[in-house]
Amino acid sequence: MVRTRLWILHVVTYSIKLFMSLLPILRFPDPRLKKIAAPVEVVDDSIRRLARDMAETMYEAPGIGLAATQVDVHKRVIVIDASETRDQLMALVNPEIIEQDGVQVCEEGCLSVPGIYDRVERAEHVVVRYLDLQGQEQIVSATGLLAVCLQHEIDHLQGRVFVEHLSQLKQLRIRNKLAKQARITA
Numbered sequence: 001m002v003r004t005r006l007w008i009l010h011v012v013t014y015s016i017k018l019f020m021s022l023l024p025i026l027r028f029p030d031p032r033l034k035k036i037a038a039p040v041e042v043v044d045d046s047i048r049r050l051a052r053d054m055a056e057t058m059y060e061a062p063g064i065g066l067a068a069t070q071v072d073v074h075k076r077v078i079v080i081d082a083s084e085t086r087d088q089l090m091a092l093v094n095p096e097i098i099e100q101d102g103v104q105v106c107e108e109g110c111l112s113v114p115g116i117y118d119r120v121e122r123a124e125h126v127v128v129r130y131l132d133l134q135g136q137e138q139i140v141s142a143t144g145l146l147a148v149c150l151q152h153e154i155d156h157l158q159g160r161v162f163v164e165h166l167s168q169l170k171q172l173r174i175r176n177k178l179a180k181q182a183r184i185t186a
């Protein structure tokens with residue numbers, strides 16, 4: 001009985017995954033993570049589809065934010081859900097920090113740098129202007145984790161990965177660790 005139920009559950013999960021478009025995530029230090037994303041000129045169906053696929057990829061990973069750069073699409077699009085309930089999805093096109101103040105230090109991780117977490121200093125409060133998926137201009141004012149997440153993802157669009165905020169020695173250690181991981185999985 002239990003086995004049958006599990007089997008049904010697996011089939012259902014597998015079927016759902018077939019309909020999802022999960023995008024491969026680039027891993028640091030892939031040079032494509034250094035590309036600077038271009039602004040989106042028109043928010044059309046292709047951008048909405050990209051944002052939807054990015055959101056599915058982020059939830060599946062699971063992560064709390066993903067930038068288009070990380071899926072090798074060099075357009076200014078990010079998705080974020082920093083809520084505990086995982087139901088506060090934000091999709092931001094052409095996000096731009098227009099105000100920032102204060103300082104906070106938060107432990108960060110990144111889907112492009114698996115297994116690595118470290119403390120990064122960021123602004124405590126940011127105001128971000130962006131276009132929503134209807135192409136309407138919006139403004140979000142954020143503090144705490146959401147502010148960190150916005151700064152982390154906007155950094156990706158500029159070709160910056162969070163580890164680049166760390167010391168050269170730490171960066172070298174991270175590169176060596178990831179290279180070792182890659183050799184083990186290869």
Ligand code: ZN
Nearest residue numbers: 109110111112
């Ligand atoms: Zn990241």
